[in-house]
Amino acid sequence: MAADYLDRLRREGRIVIVGASLAGLRAAETLRDEGFAGSLTLIGDEPYEPYDRPPLSKAVLLGKADPRHTELPRRREIDAKWRLGVPATALDMTAKRVRLADGDEVEYDRLLIATGVRARPWPKEPEAQLDGVFVLRTRDDAVGLHRRMKAGPRRVFVIGAGFTGSEIASACRDQGIPVTVAERAGAPLAGALGGVIGAVAADMHRENGVDLRTGVMVTALEGDTVGRVRAVHLSDGSVVEADVVVVSLGATRNTEWLTGSGLGAGPRGIACDAGCRAFDFRGIVTDDIFVAGDVARSPHALFGYQFLSLEHWGNAIAQAETAAHNMISPSSDRRPHLWVPAFWSSQFGVNIKSVGVPPMGEELMITQGSLAERRFVGVYGYQGRIIAAVSFDNTRWLEFYERMIETGAPFPVEFPTVDRRPEGRTPVSADFPDPSLPTHGPTVTLSGYSPADRQLVFTPARH
Amino acid sequence: MTQASILRQITDYSNRANPYPLYKELLKTPVLQDEEGGPYVVSSYWDIKGLLHDPRISSDAANLAAAGDDQAGIEETGLPPSFIRLDPPEHDRLRRMANSAFGPPHQPRRIDSMRGELAQIVSDLIDGLGDQRQIDLVDQFAYPFPVTVICRLLGVPREDEPRFRAWVDPLVASLDPDTRESATAEFRKSAQEARMQLGMYLAGLVEERTKNPRDDMLTDLATSRGPDGAMTMMEVLSTAVLLLIAGHETTVNLITNGMLTLLRHPDVLRRLREDPALSVNIVEELLRYEPPVQLVPQRTCIADIELRGVTIPKGSRIWLVLAAGNRDPERFQDPDRFDPDRGDIQHLGFGSGIHSCFGAPLARLETQIALTELARRLGNPRLIEDPPEYRPNAVLRGPRHLTIAFDDLLP
Numbered sequence: 001m002a003a004d005y006l007d008r009l010r011r012e013g014r015i016v017i018v019g020a021s022l023a024g025l026r027a028a029e030t031l032r033d034e035g036f037a038g039s040l041t042l043i044g045d046e047p048y049e050p051y052d053r054p055p056l057s058k059a060v061l062l063g064k065a066d067p068r069h070t071e072l073p074r075r076r077e078i079d080a081k082w083r084l085g086v087p088a089t090a091l092d093m094t095a096k097r098v099r100l101a102d103g104d105e106v107e108y109d110r111l112l113i114a115t116g117v118r119a120r121p122w123p124k125e126p127e128a129q130l131d132g133v134f135v136l137r138t139r140d141d142a143v144g145l146h147r148r149m150k151a152g153p154r155r156v157f158v159i160g161a162g163f164t165g166s167e168i169a170s171a172c173r174d175q176g177i178p179v180t181v182a183e184r185a186g187a188p189l190a191g192a193l194g195g196v197i198g199a200v201a202a203d204m205h206r207e208n209g210v211d212l213r214t215g216v217m218v219t220a221l222e223g224d225t226v227g228r229v230r231a232v233h234l235s236d237g238s239v240v241e242a243d244v245v246v247v248s249l250g251a252t253r254n255t256e257w258l259t260g261s262g263l264g265a266g267p268r269g270i271a272c273d274a275g276c277r278a279f280d281f282r283g284i285v286t287d288d289i290f291v292a293g294d295v296a297r298s299p300h301a302l303f304g305y306q307f308l309s310l311e312h313w314g315n316a317i318a319q320a321e322t323a324a325h326n327m328i329s330p331s332s333d334r335r336p337h338l339w340v341p342a343f344w345s346s347q348f349g350v351n352i353k354s355v356g357v358p359p360m361g362e363e364l365m366i367t368q369g370s371l372a373e374r375r376f377v378g379v380y381g382y383q384g385r386i387i388a389a390v391s392f393d394n395t396r397w398l399e400f401y402e403r404m405i406e407t408g409a410p411f412p413v414e415f416p417t418v419d420r421r422p423e424g425r426t427p428v429s430a431d432f433p434d435p436s437l438p439t440h441g442p443t444v445t446l447s448g449y450s451p452a453d454r455q456l457v458f459t460p461a462r463h
Numbered sequence: 464m465t466q467a468s469i470l471r472q473i474t475d476y477s478n479r480a481n482p483y484p485l486y487k488e489l490l491k492t493p494v495l496q497d498e499e500g501g502p503y504v505v506s507s508y509w510d511i512k513g514l515l516h517d518p519r520i521s522s523d524a525a526n527l528a529a530a531g532d533d534q535a536g537i538e539e540t541g542l543p544p545s546f547i548r549l550d551p552p553e554h555d556r557l558r559r560m561a562n563s564a565f566g567p568p569h570q571p572r573r574i575d576s577m578r579g580e581l582a583q584i585v586s587d588l589i590d591g592l593g594d595q596r597q598i599d600l601v602d603q604f605a606y607p608f609p610v611t612v613i614c615r616l617l618g619v620p621r622e623d624e625p626r627f628r629a630w631v632d633p634l635v636a637s638l639d640p641d642t643r644e645s646a647t648a649e650f651r652k653s654a655q656e657a658r659m660q661l662g663m664y665l666a667g668l669v670e671e672r673t674k675n676p677r678d679d680m681l682t683d684l685a686t687s688r689g690p691d692g693a694m695t696m697m698e699v700l701s702t703a704v705l706l707l708i709a710g711h712e713t714t715v716n717l718i719t720n721g722m723l724t725l726l727r728h729p730d731v732l733r734r735l736r737e738d739p740a741l742s743v744n745i746v747e748e749l750l751r752y753e754p755p756v757q758l759v760p761q762r763t764c765i766a767d768i769e770l771r772g773v774t775i776p777k778g779s780r781i782w783l784v785l786a787a788g789n790r791d792p793e794r795f796q797d798p799d800r801f802d803p804d805r806g807d808i809q810h811l812g813f814g815s816g817i818h819s820c821f822g823a824p825l826a827r828l829e830t831q832i833a834l835t836e837l838a839r840r841l842g843n844p845r846l847i848e849d850p851p852e853y854r855p856n857a858v859l860r861g862p863r864h865l866t867i868a869f870d871d872l873l874p
């Protein structure tokens with residue numbers, strides 16, 4: 001009987017978690033918290049115990065934290081078998097087994113996939129391999145980049161002005177390092193927050209002495225005779241000399257290892273239901289495979305049941321907790337993961353926070369404060385509703401706007417607020433770049449099922 | 464008990480020692496307008512939290528005056544309102560400037576570096592009890608400790624305490640809704656007078672600091688020039704008045720309520736004696752269970768607000784009963800239980816949103832140190848009178864005296 005099975009699972013089942021980072025760790029802790037007493041295995045391809053990534057582009061680059069010491073605080077003992085430094089390479093759904101790169105196989109009764117994303121590398125491999133070219137996703141990346149920044153580079157070149165790229169630029173300026181930032185869109189953060197807010201970000205860059213180039217693409221990285229990067233070529237014909245280049249072009253989901261497994265996994269992540277149960281490639285929900293964190297994409301009632309992929313720290317935790325709970329609970333006790341997306345960043349001394357899904361917004365109103373002062377709250381509207389909000393140095397109000405999003409409050413915003421200025425009385429276009437053009441990418445991706453995702457060959461039955 | 468009378472009962476002194484049954488009653492009507500033209504009283508945790516983050520709610524003294532609250536008259540004394548009585552952007556600017564003299568990121572260590580100093584003040588006060596085996600905790604400890612601290616932090620001479628006490632008392636009394644309602648013109652005038660006098664007293668100190676800067680907050684407030692420019696002299700004074708008063712009036716009650724609660728829960732007191740680290744959770748739970756600031760009566764709404772099906776019309780006064788929200792069964796399991804082992808200790812004790820308590824890091828540290836040391840050093844402490852005598856104030860609630868007996872003073 002199902003209840004018996006669940007009972008046994010909780011007592012002596014085997015749970016395997018692939019991806020030993022934020023989502024993986026928090027899931028493991030939740031499992032134990034909720035009384036899972038069976039065996040727990042955490043598989044991670046990085047050789048380190050779970051550490052925190054947000055500081056890597058902030059405190060670490062500012063020299064305020066050691067990249068080797070951003071371990072995630074432990075909430076409790078988890079008594080797990082750790083398989084670190086070894087990637088999972090395949091999944092056999094029928095035999096319920098995960099294969100590892102070292103040839104081992106691990107059997108599971110329940111599997112949680114939390115393999116996250118990795119930095120998208122510079123596409124031309126020989127150039128990507130030049131000494132001095134970095135991405136920033138892992139502790140190793142941060143150690144390398146941090147070392148170069150301490151050594152006093154002549155100029156750092158950042159490709160892509162999303163959140164991470166902008167944070168890196170900010171850290172450079174904070175330490176007096178000359179930095180150039182190139183962004184294909186018209187402004188930094190435009191992919192995540194739109195061009196109106198992007199213009200404020202652009203001012204922040206320029207006022208802090210960043211050499212910001214927008215509306216351009218990097219065409220080539222040039223090395224010297226001994227294989228060190230020395231210059232960056234741009235689509236407008238200009239060439240910028242730099243001895244450190246950080247490629248900050250967004251992320252790719254770590255799903256390759258699932259190719260051929262039959263799971264609904266692809267370049268946009270792993271589709272799952274609101275309860276974090278993964279879909280197989282036929283769109284049928286599995287009952288023993290769960291997903292959480294950056295690698296997951298799940299439907300959200302507030303956003304038209306679109307599938308959302310979020311690269312958000314808070315989401316990884318909340319989703320991991322929900323997945324863990326559902327993994328060991330009867331269906332009547334399962335919870336949906338209905339997290340309102342929330343993201344924060346800090347750069348050039350400004351705290352930026354967003355809630356909801358800004359890239360879904362068509363129009364924008366500044367409901368508090370002012371763009372010119374760089375202290376404001378902006379609200380995004382979509383089809384007559386508030387769909388997202390962003391604040392610069394005004395975080396404490398966002399809870400209110402989160403509730404407005406949750407309750408589908410109407411847009412435009414007519415009510416008066418404290419600190420409402422004339423500029424915020426009429427909505428303006430939020431000015432997102434054409435989504436078909438690549439920018440470094442937003443941190444929330446709407447990835448509703450598109451025909452291009454379909455891997456199933458459909459053969460209708462013959463009469 | 465008729466509902467129309469609850470508010471009056473809460474402000475009525477006879478219920479001061481234990482207002483919690485009344486709060487429970489209040490929670491049955493979480494959005495309550497007691498009488499026509501009176502304030503809307505909000506008592507549930509989530510509603511209060513929501514309103515504290517709601518940009519349609521104003522703290523501006525001028526809006527309050529428009530809503531017909533006589534209290535705002537107190538601000539017409541020549542001293543401009545302090546940031547607690549302002550909305551953004553003025554609030555943000557002043558609070559930001561005050562903060563740059565007080566805490567992170569500008570002075571990240573100002574509070575933490577006081578740890579040793581705080582511990583010293585506490586042990587001196589306890590040593591000073593000498594051979595006494597019965598004390599009034601308020602007069603002999605819970606009051607002098609935070610006063611000494613705020614004086615040092617601001618740079619106000621400690622020996623001037625009796626002078627500023629005479630001005631602070633009527634000011635604090637004027638916060639009490641009961642007093643306010645029955646306030647005579649004369650009482651109101653004396654409160655205004657007191658604020659002015661206190662301002663003038665501080666003006667003398669500030670002037671002196673401008674000439675001879677020192678490492679204290681008055682100097683920083685008066686002389687620092689950040690991205691927002693400098694405060695005007697009047698702004699410095701109203702900020703200093705606020706910090707001086709808020710810097711100790713609340714902590715006195717937190718410490719006293721804390722010791723009272725511990726004496727009523729001897730098992731927790733015993734655990735604290737063995738494990739000082741427990742003080743962190745104890746103080747958080749205290750801020751939920753017996754918060755020094757029981758309610759916030761100084762908000763108005765600048766738009767119609769719908770809450771639980773009630774439309775609070777634009778221009779209405781709103782009271783947020785923090786202490787009731789802290790014991791809201793919708794939010795907390797077993798809310799009337801003092802339990803420092805709660806999984807998630809949350810509370811409204813410091814408010815929330817942009818006006819959340821400016822001095823919270825200091826108040827926490829002071830109370831943690833105070834309770835830990837009292838637990839450690841007083842041998843076999845016990846209450847002589849329970850409940851103790853309370854101060855009249857319904858907003859800033861706490862015992863006026865707390866008589867404690869003990870067997871010996873441990874070293």
Ligand SMILES: Cc1cc2nc3c(=O)[nH]c(=O)nc-3n(C[C@H](O)[C@H](O)[C@H](O)COP(=O)(O)OP(=O)(O)OC[C@H]3O[C@@H](n4cnc5c(N)ncnc54)[C@H](O)[C@@H]3O)c2cc1C
Nearest residue numbers: 019021022023045053054087088115116293294311312313
């Ligand atoms: C520099 C930086 C700054 C950030 N700043 C912010 C911020 O300010 N605010 C915010 O909200 N978010 C921020 N984020 C995003 C946040 O860190 C992520 O949302 C979060 O780390 C997601 O956690 P996760 O566990 O899902 O994935 P990850 O942290 O990516 O972990 C996945 C783990 O799985 C491993 N793995 C992958 N494939 C395999 C395999 N086949 N076998 C075994 N292991 C595998 C990976 O190596 C990795 O260790 C930032 C991220 C970075 C990189």
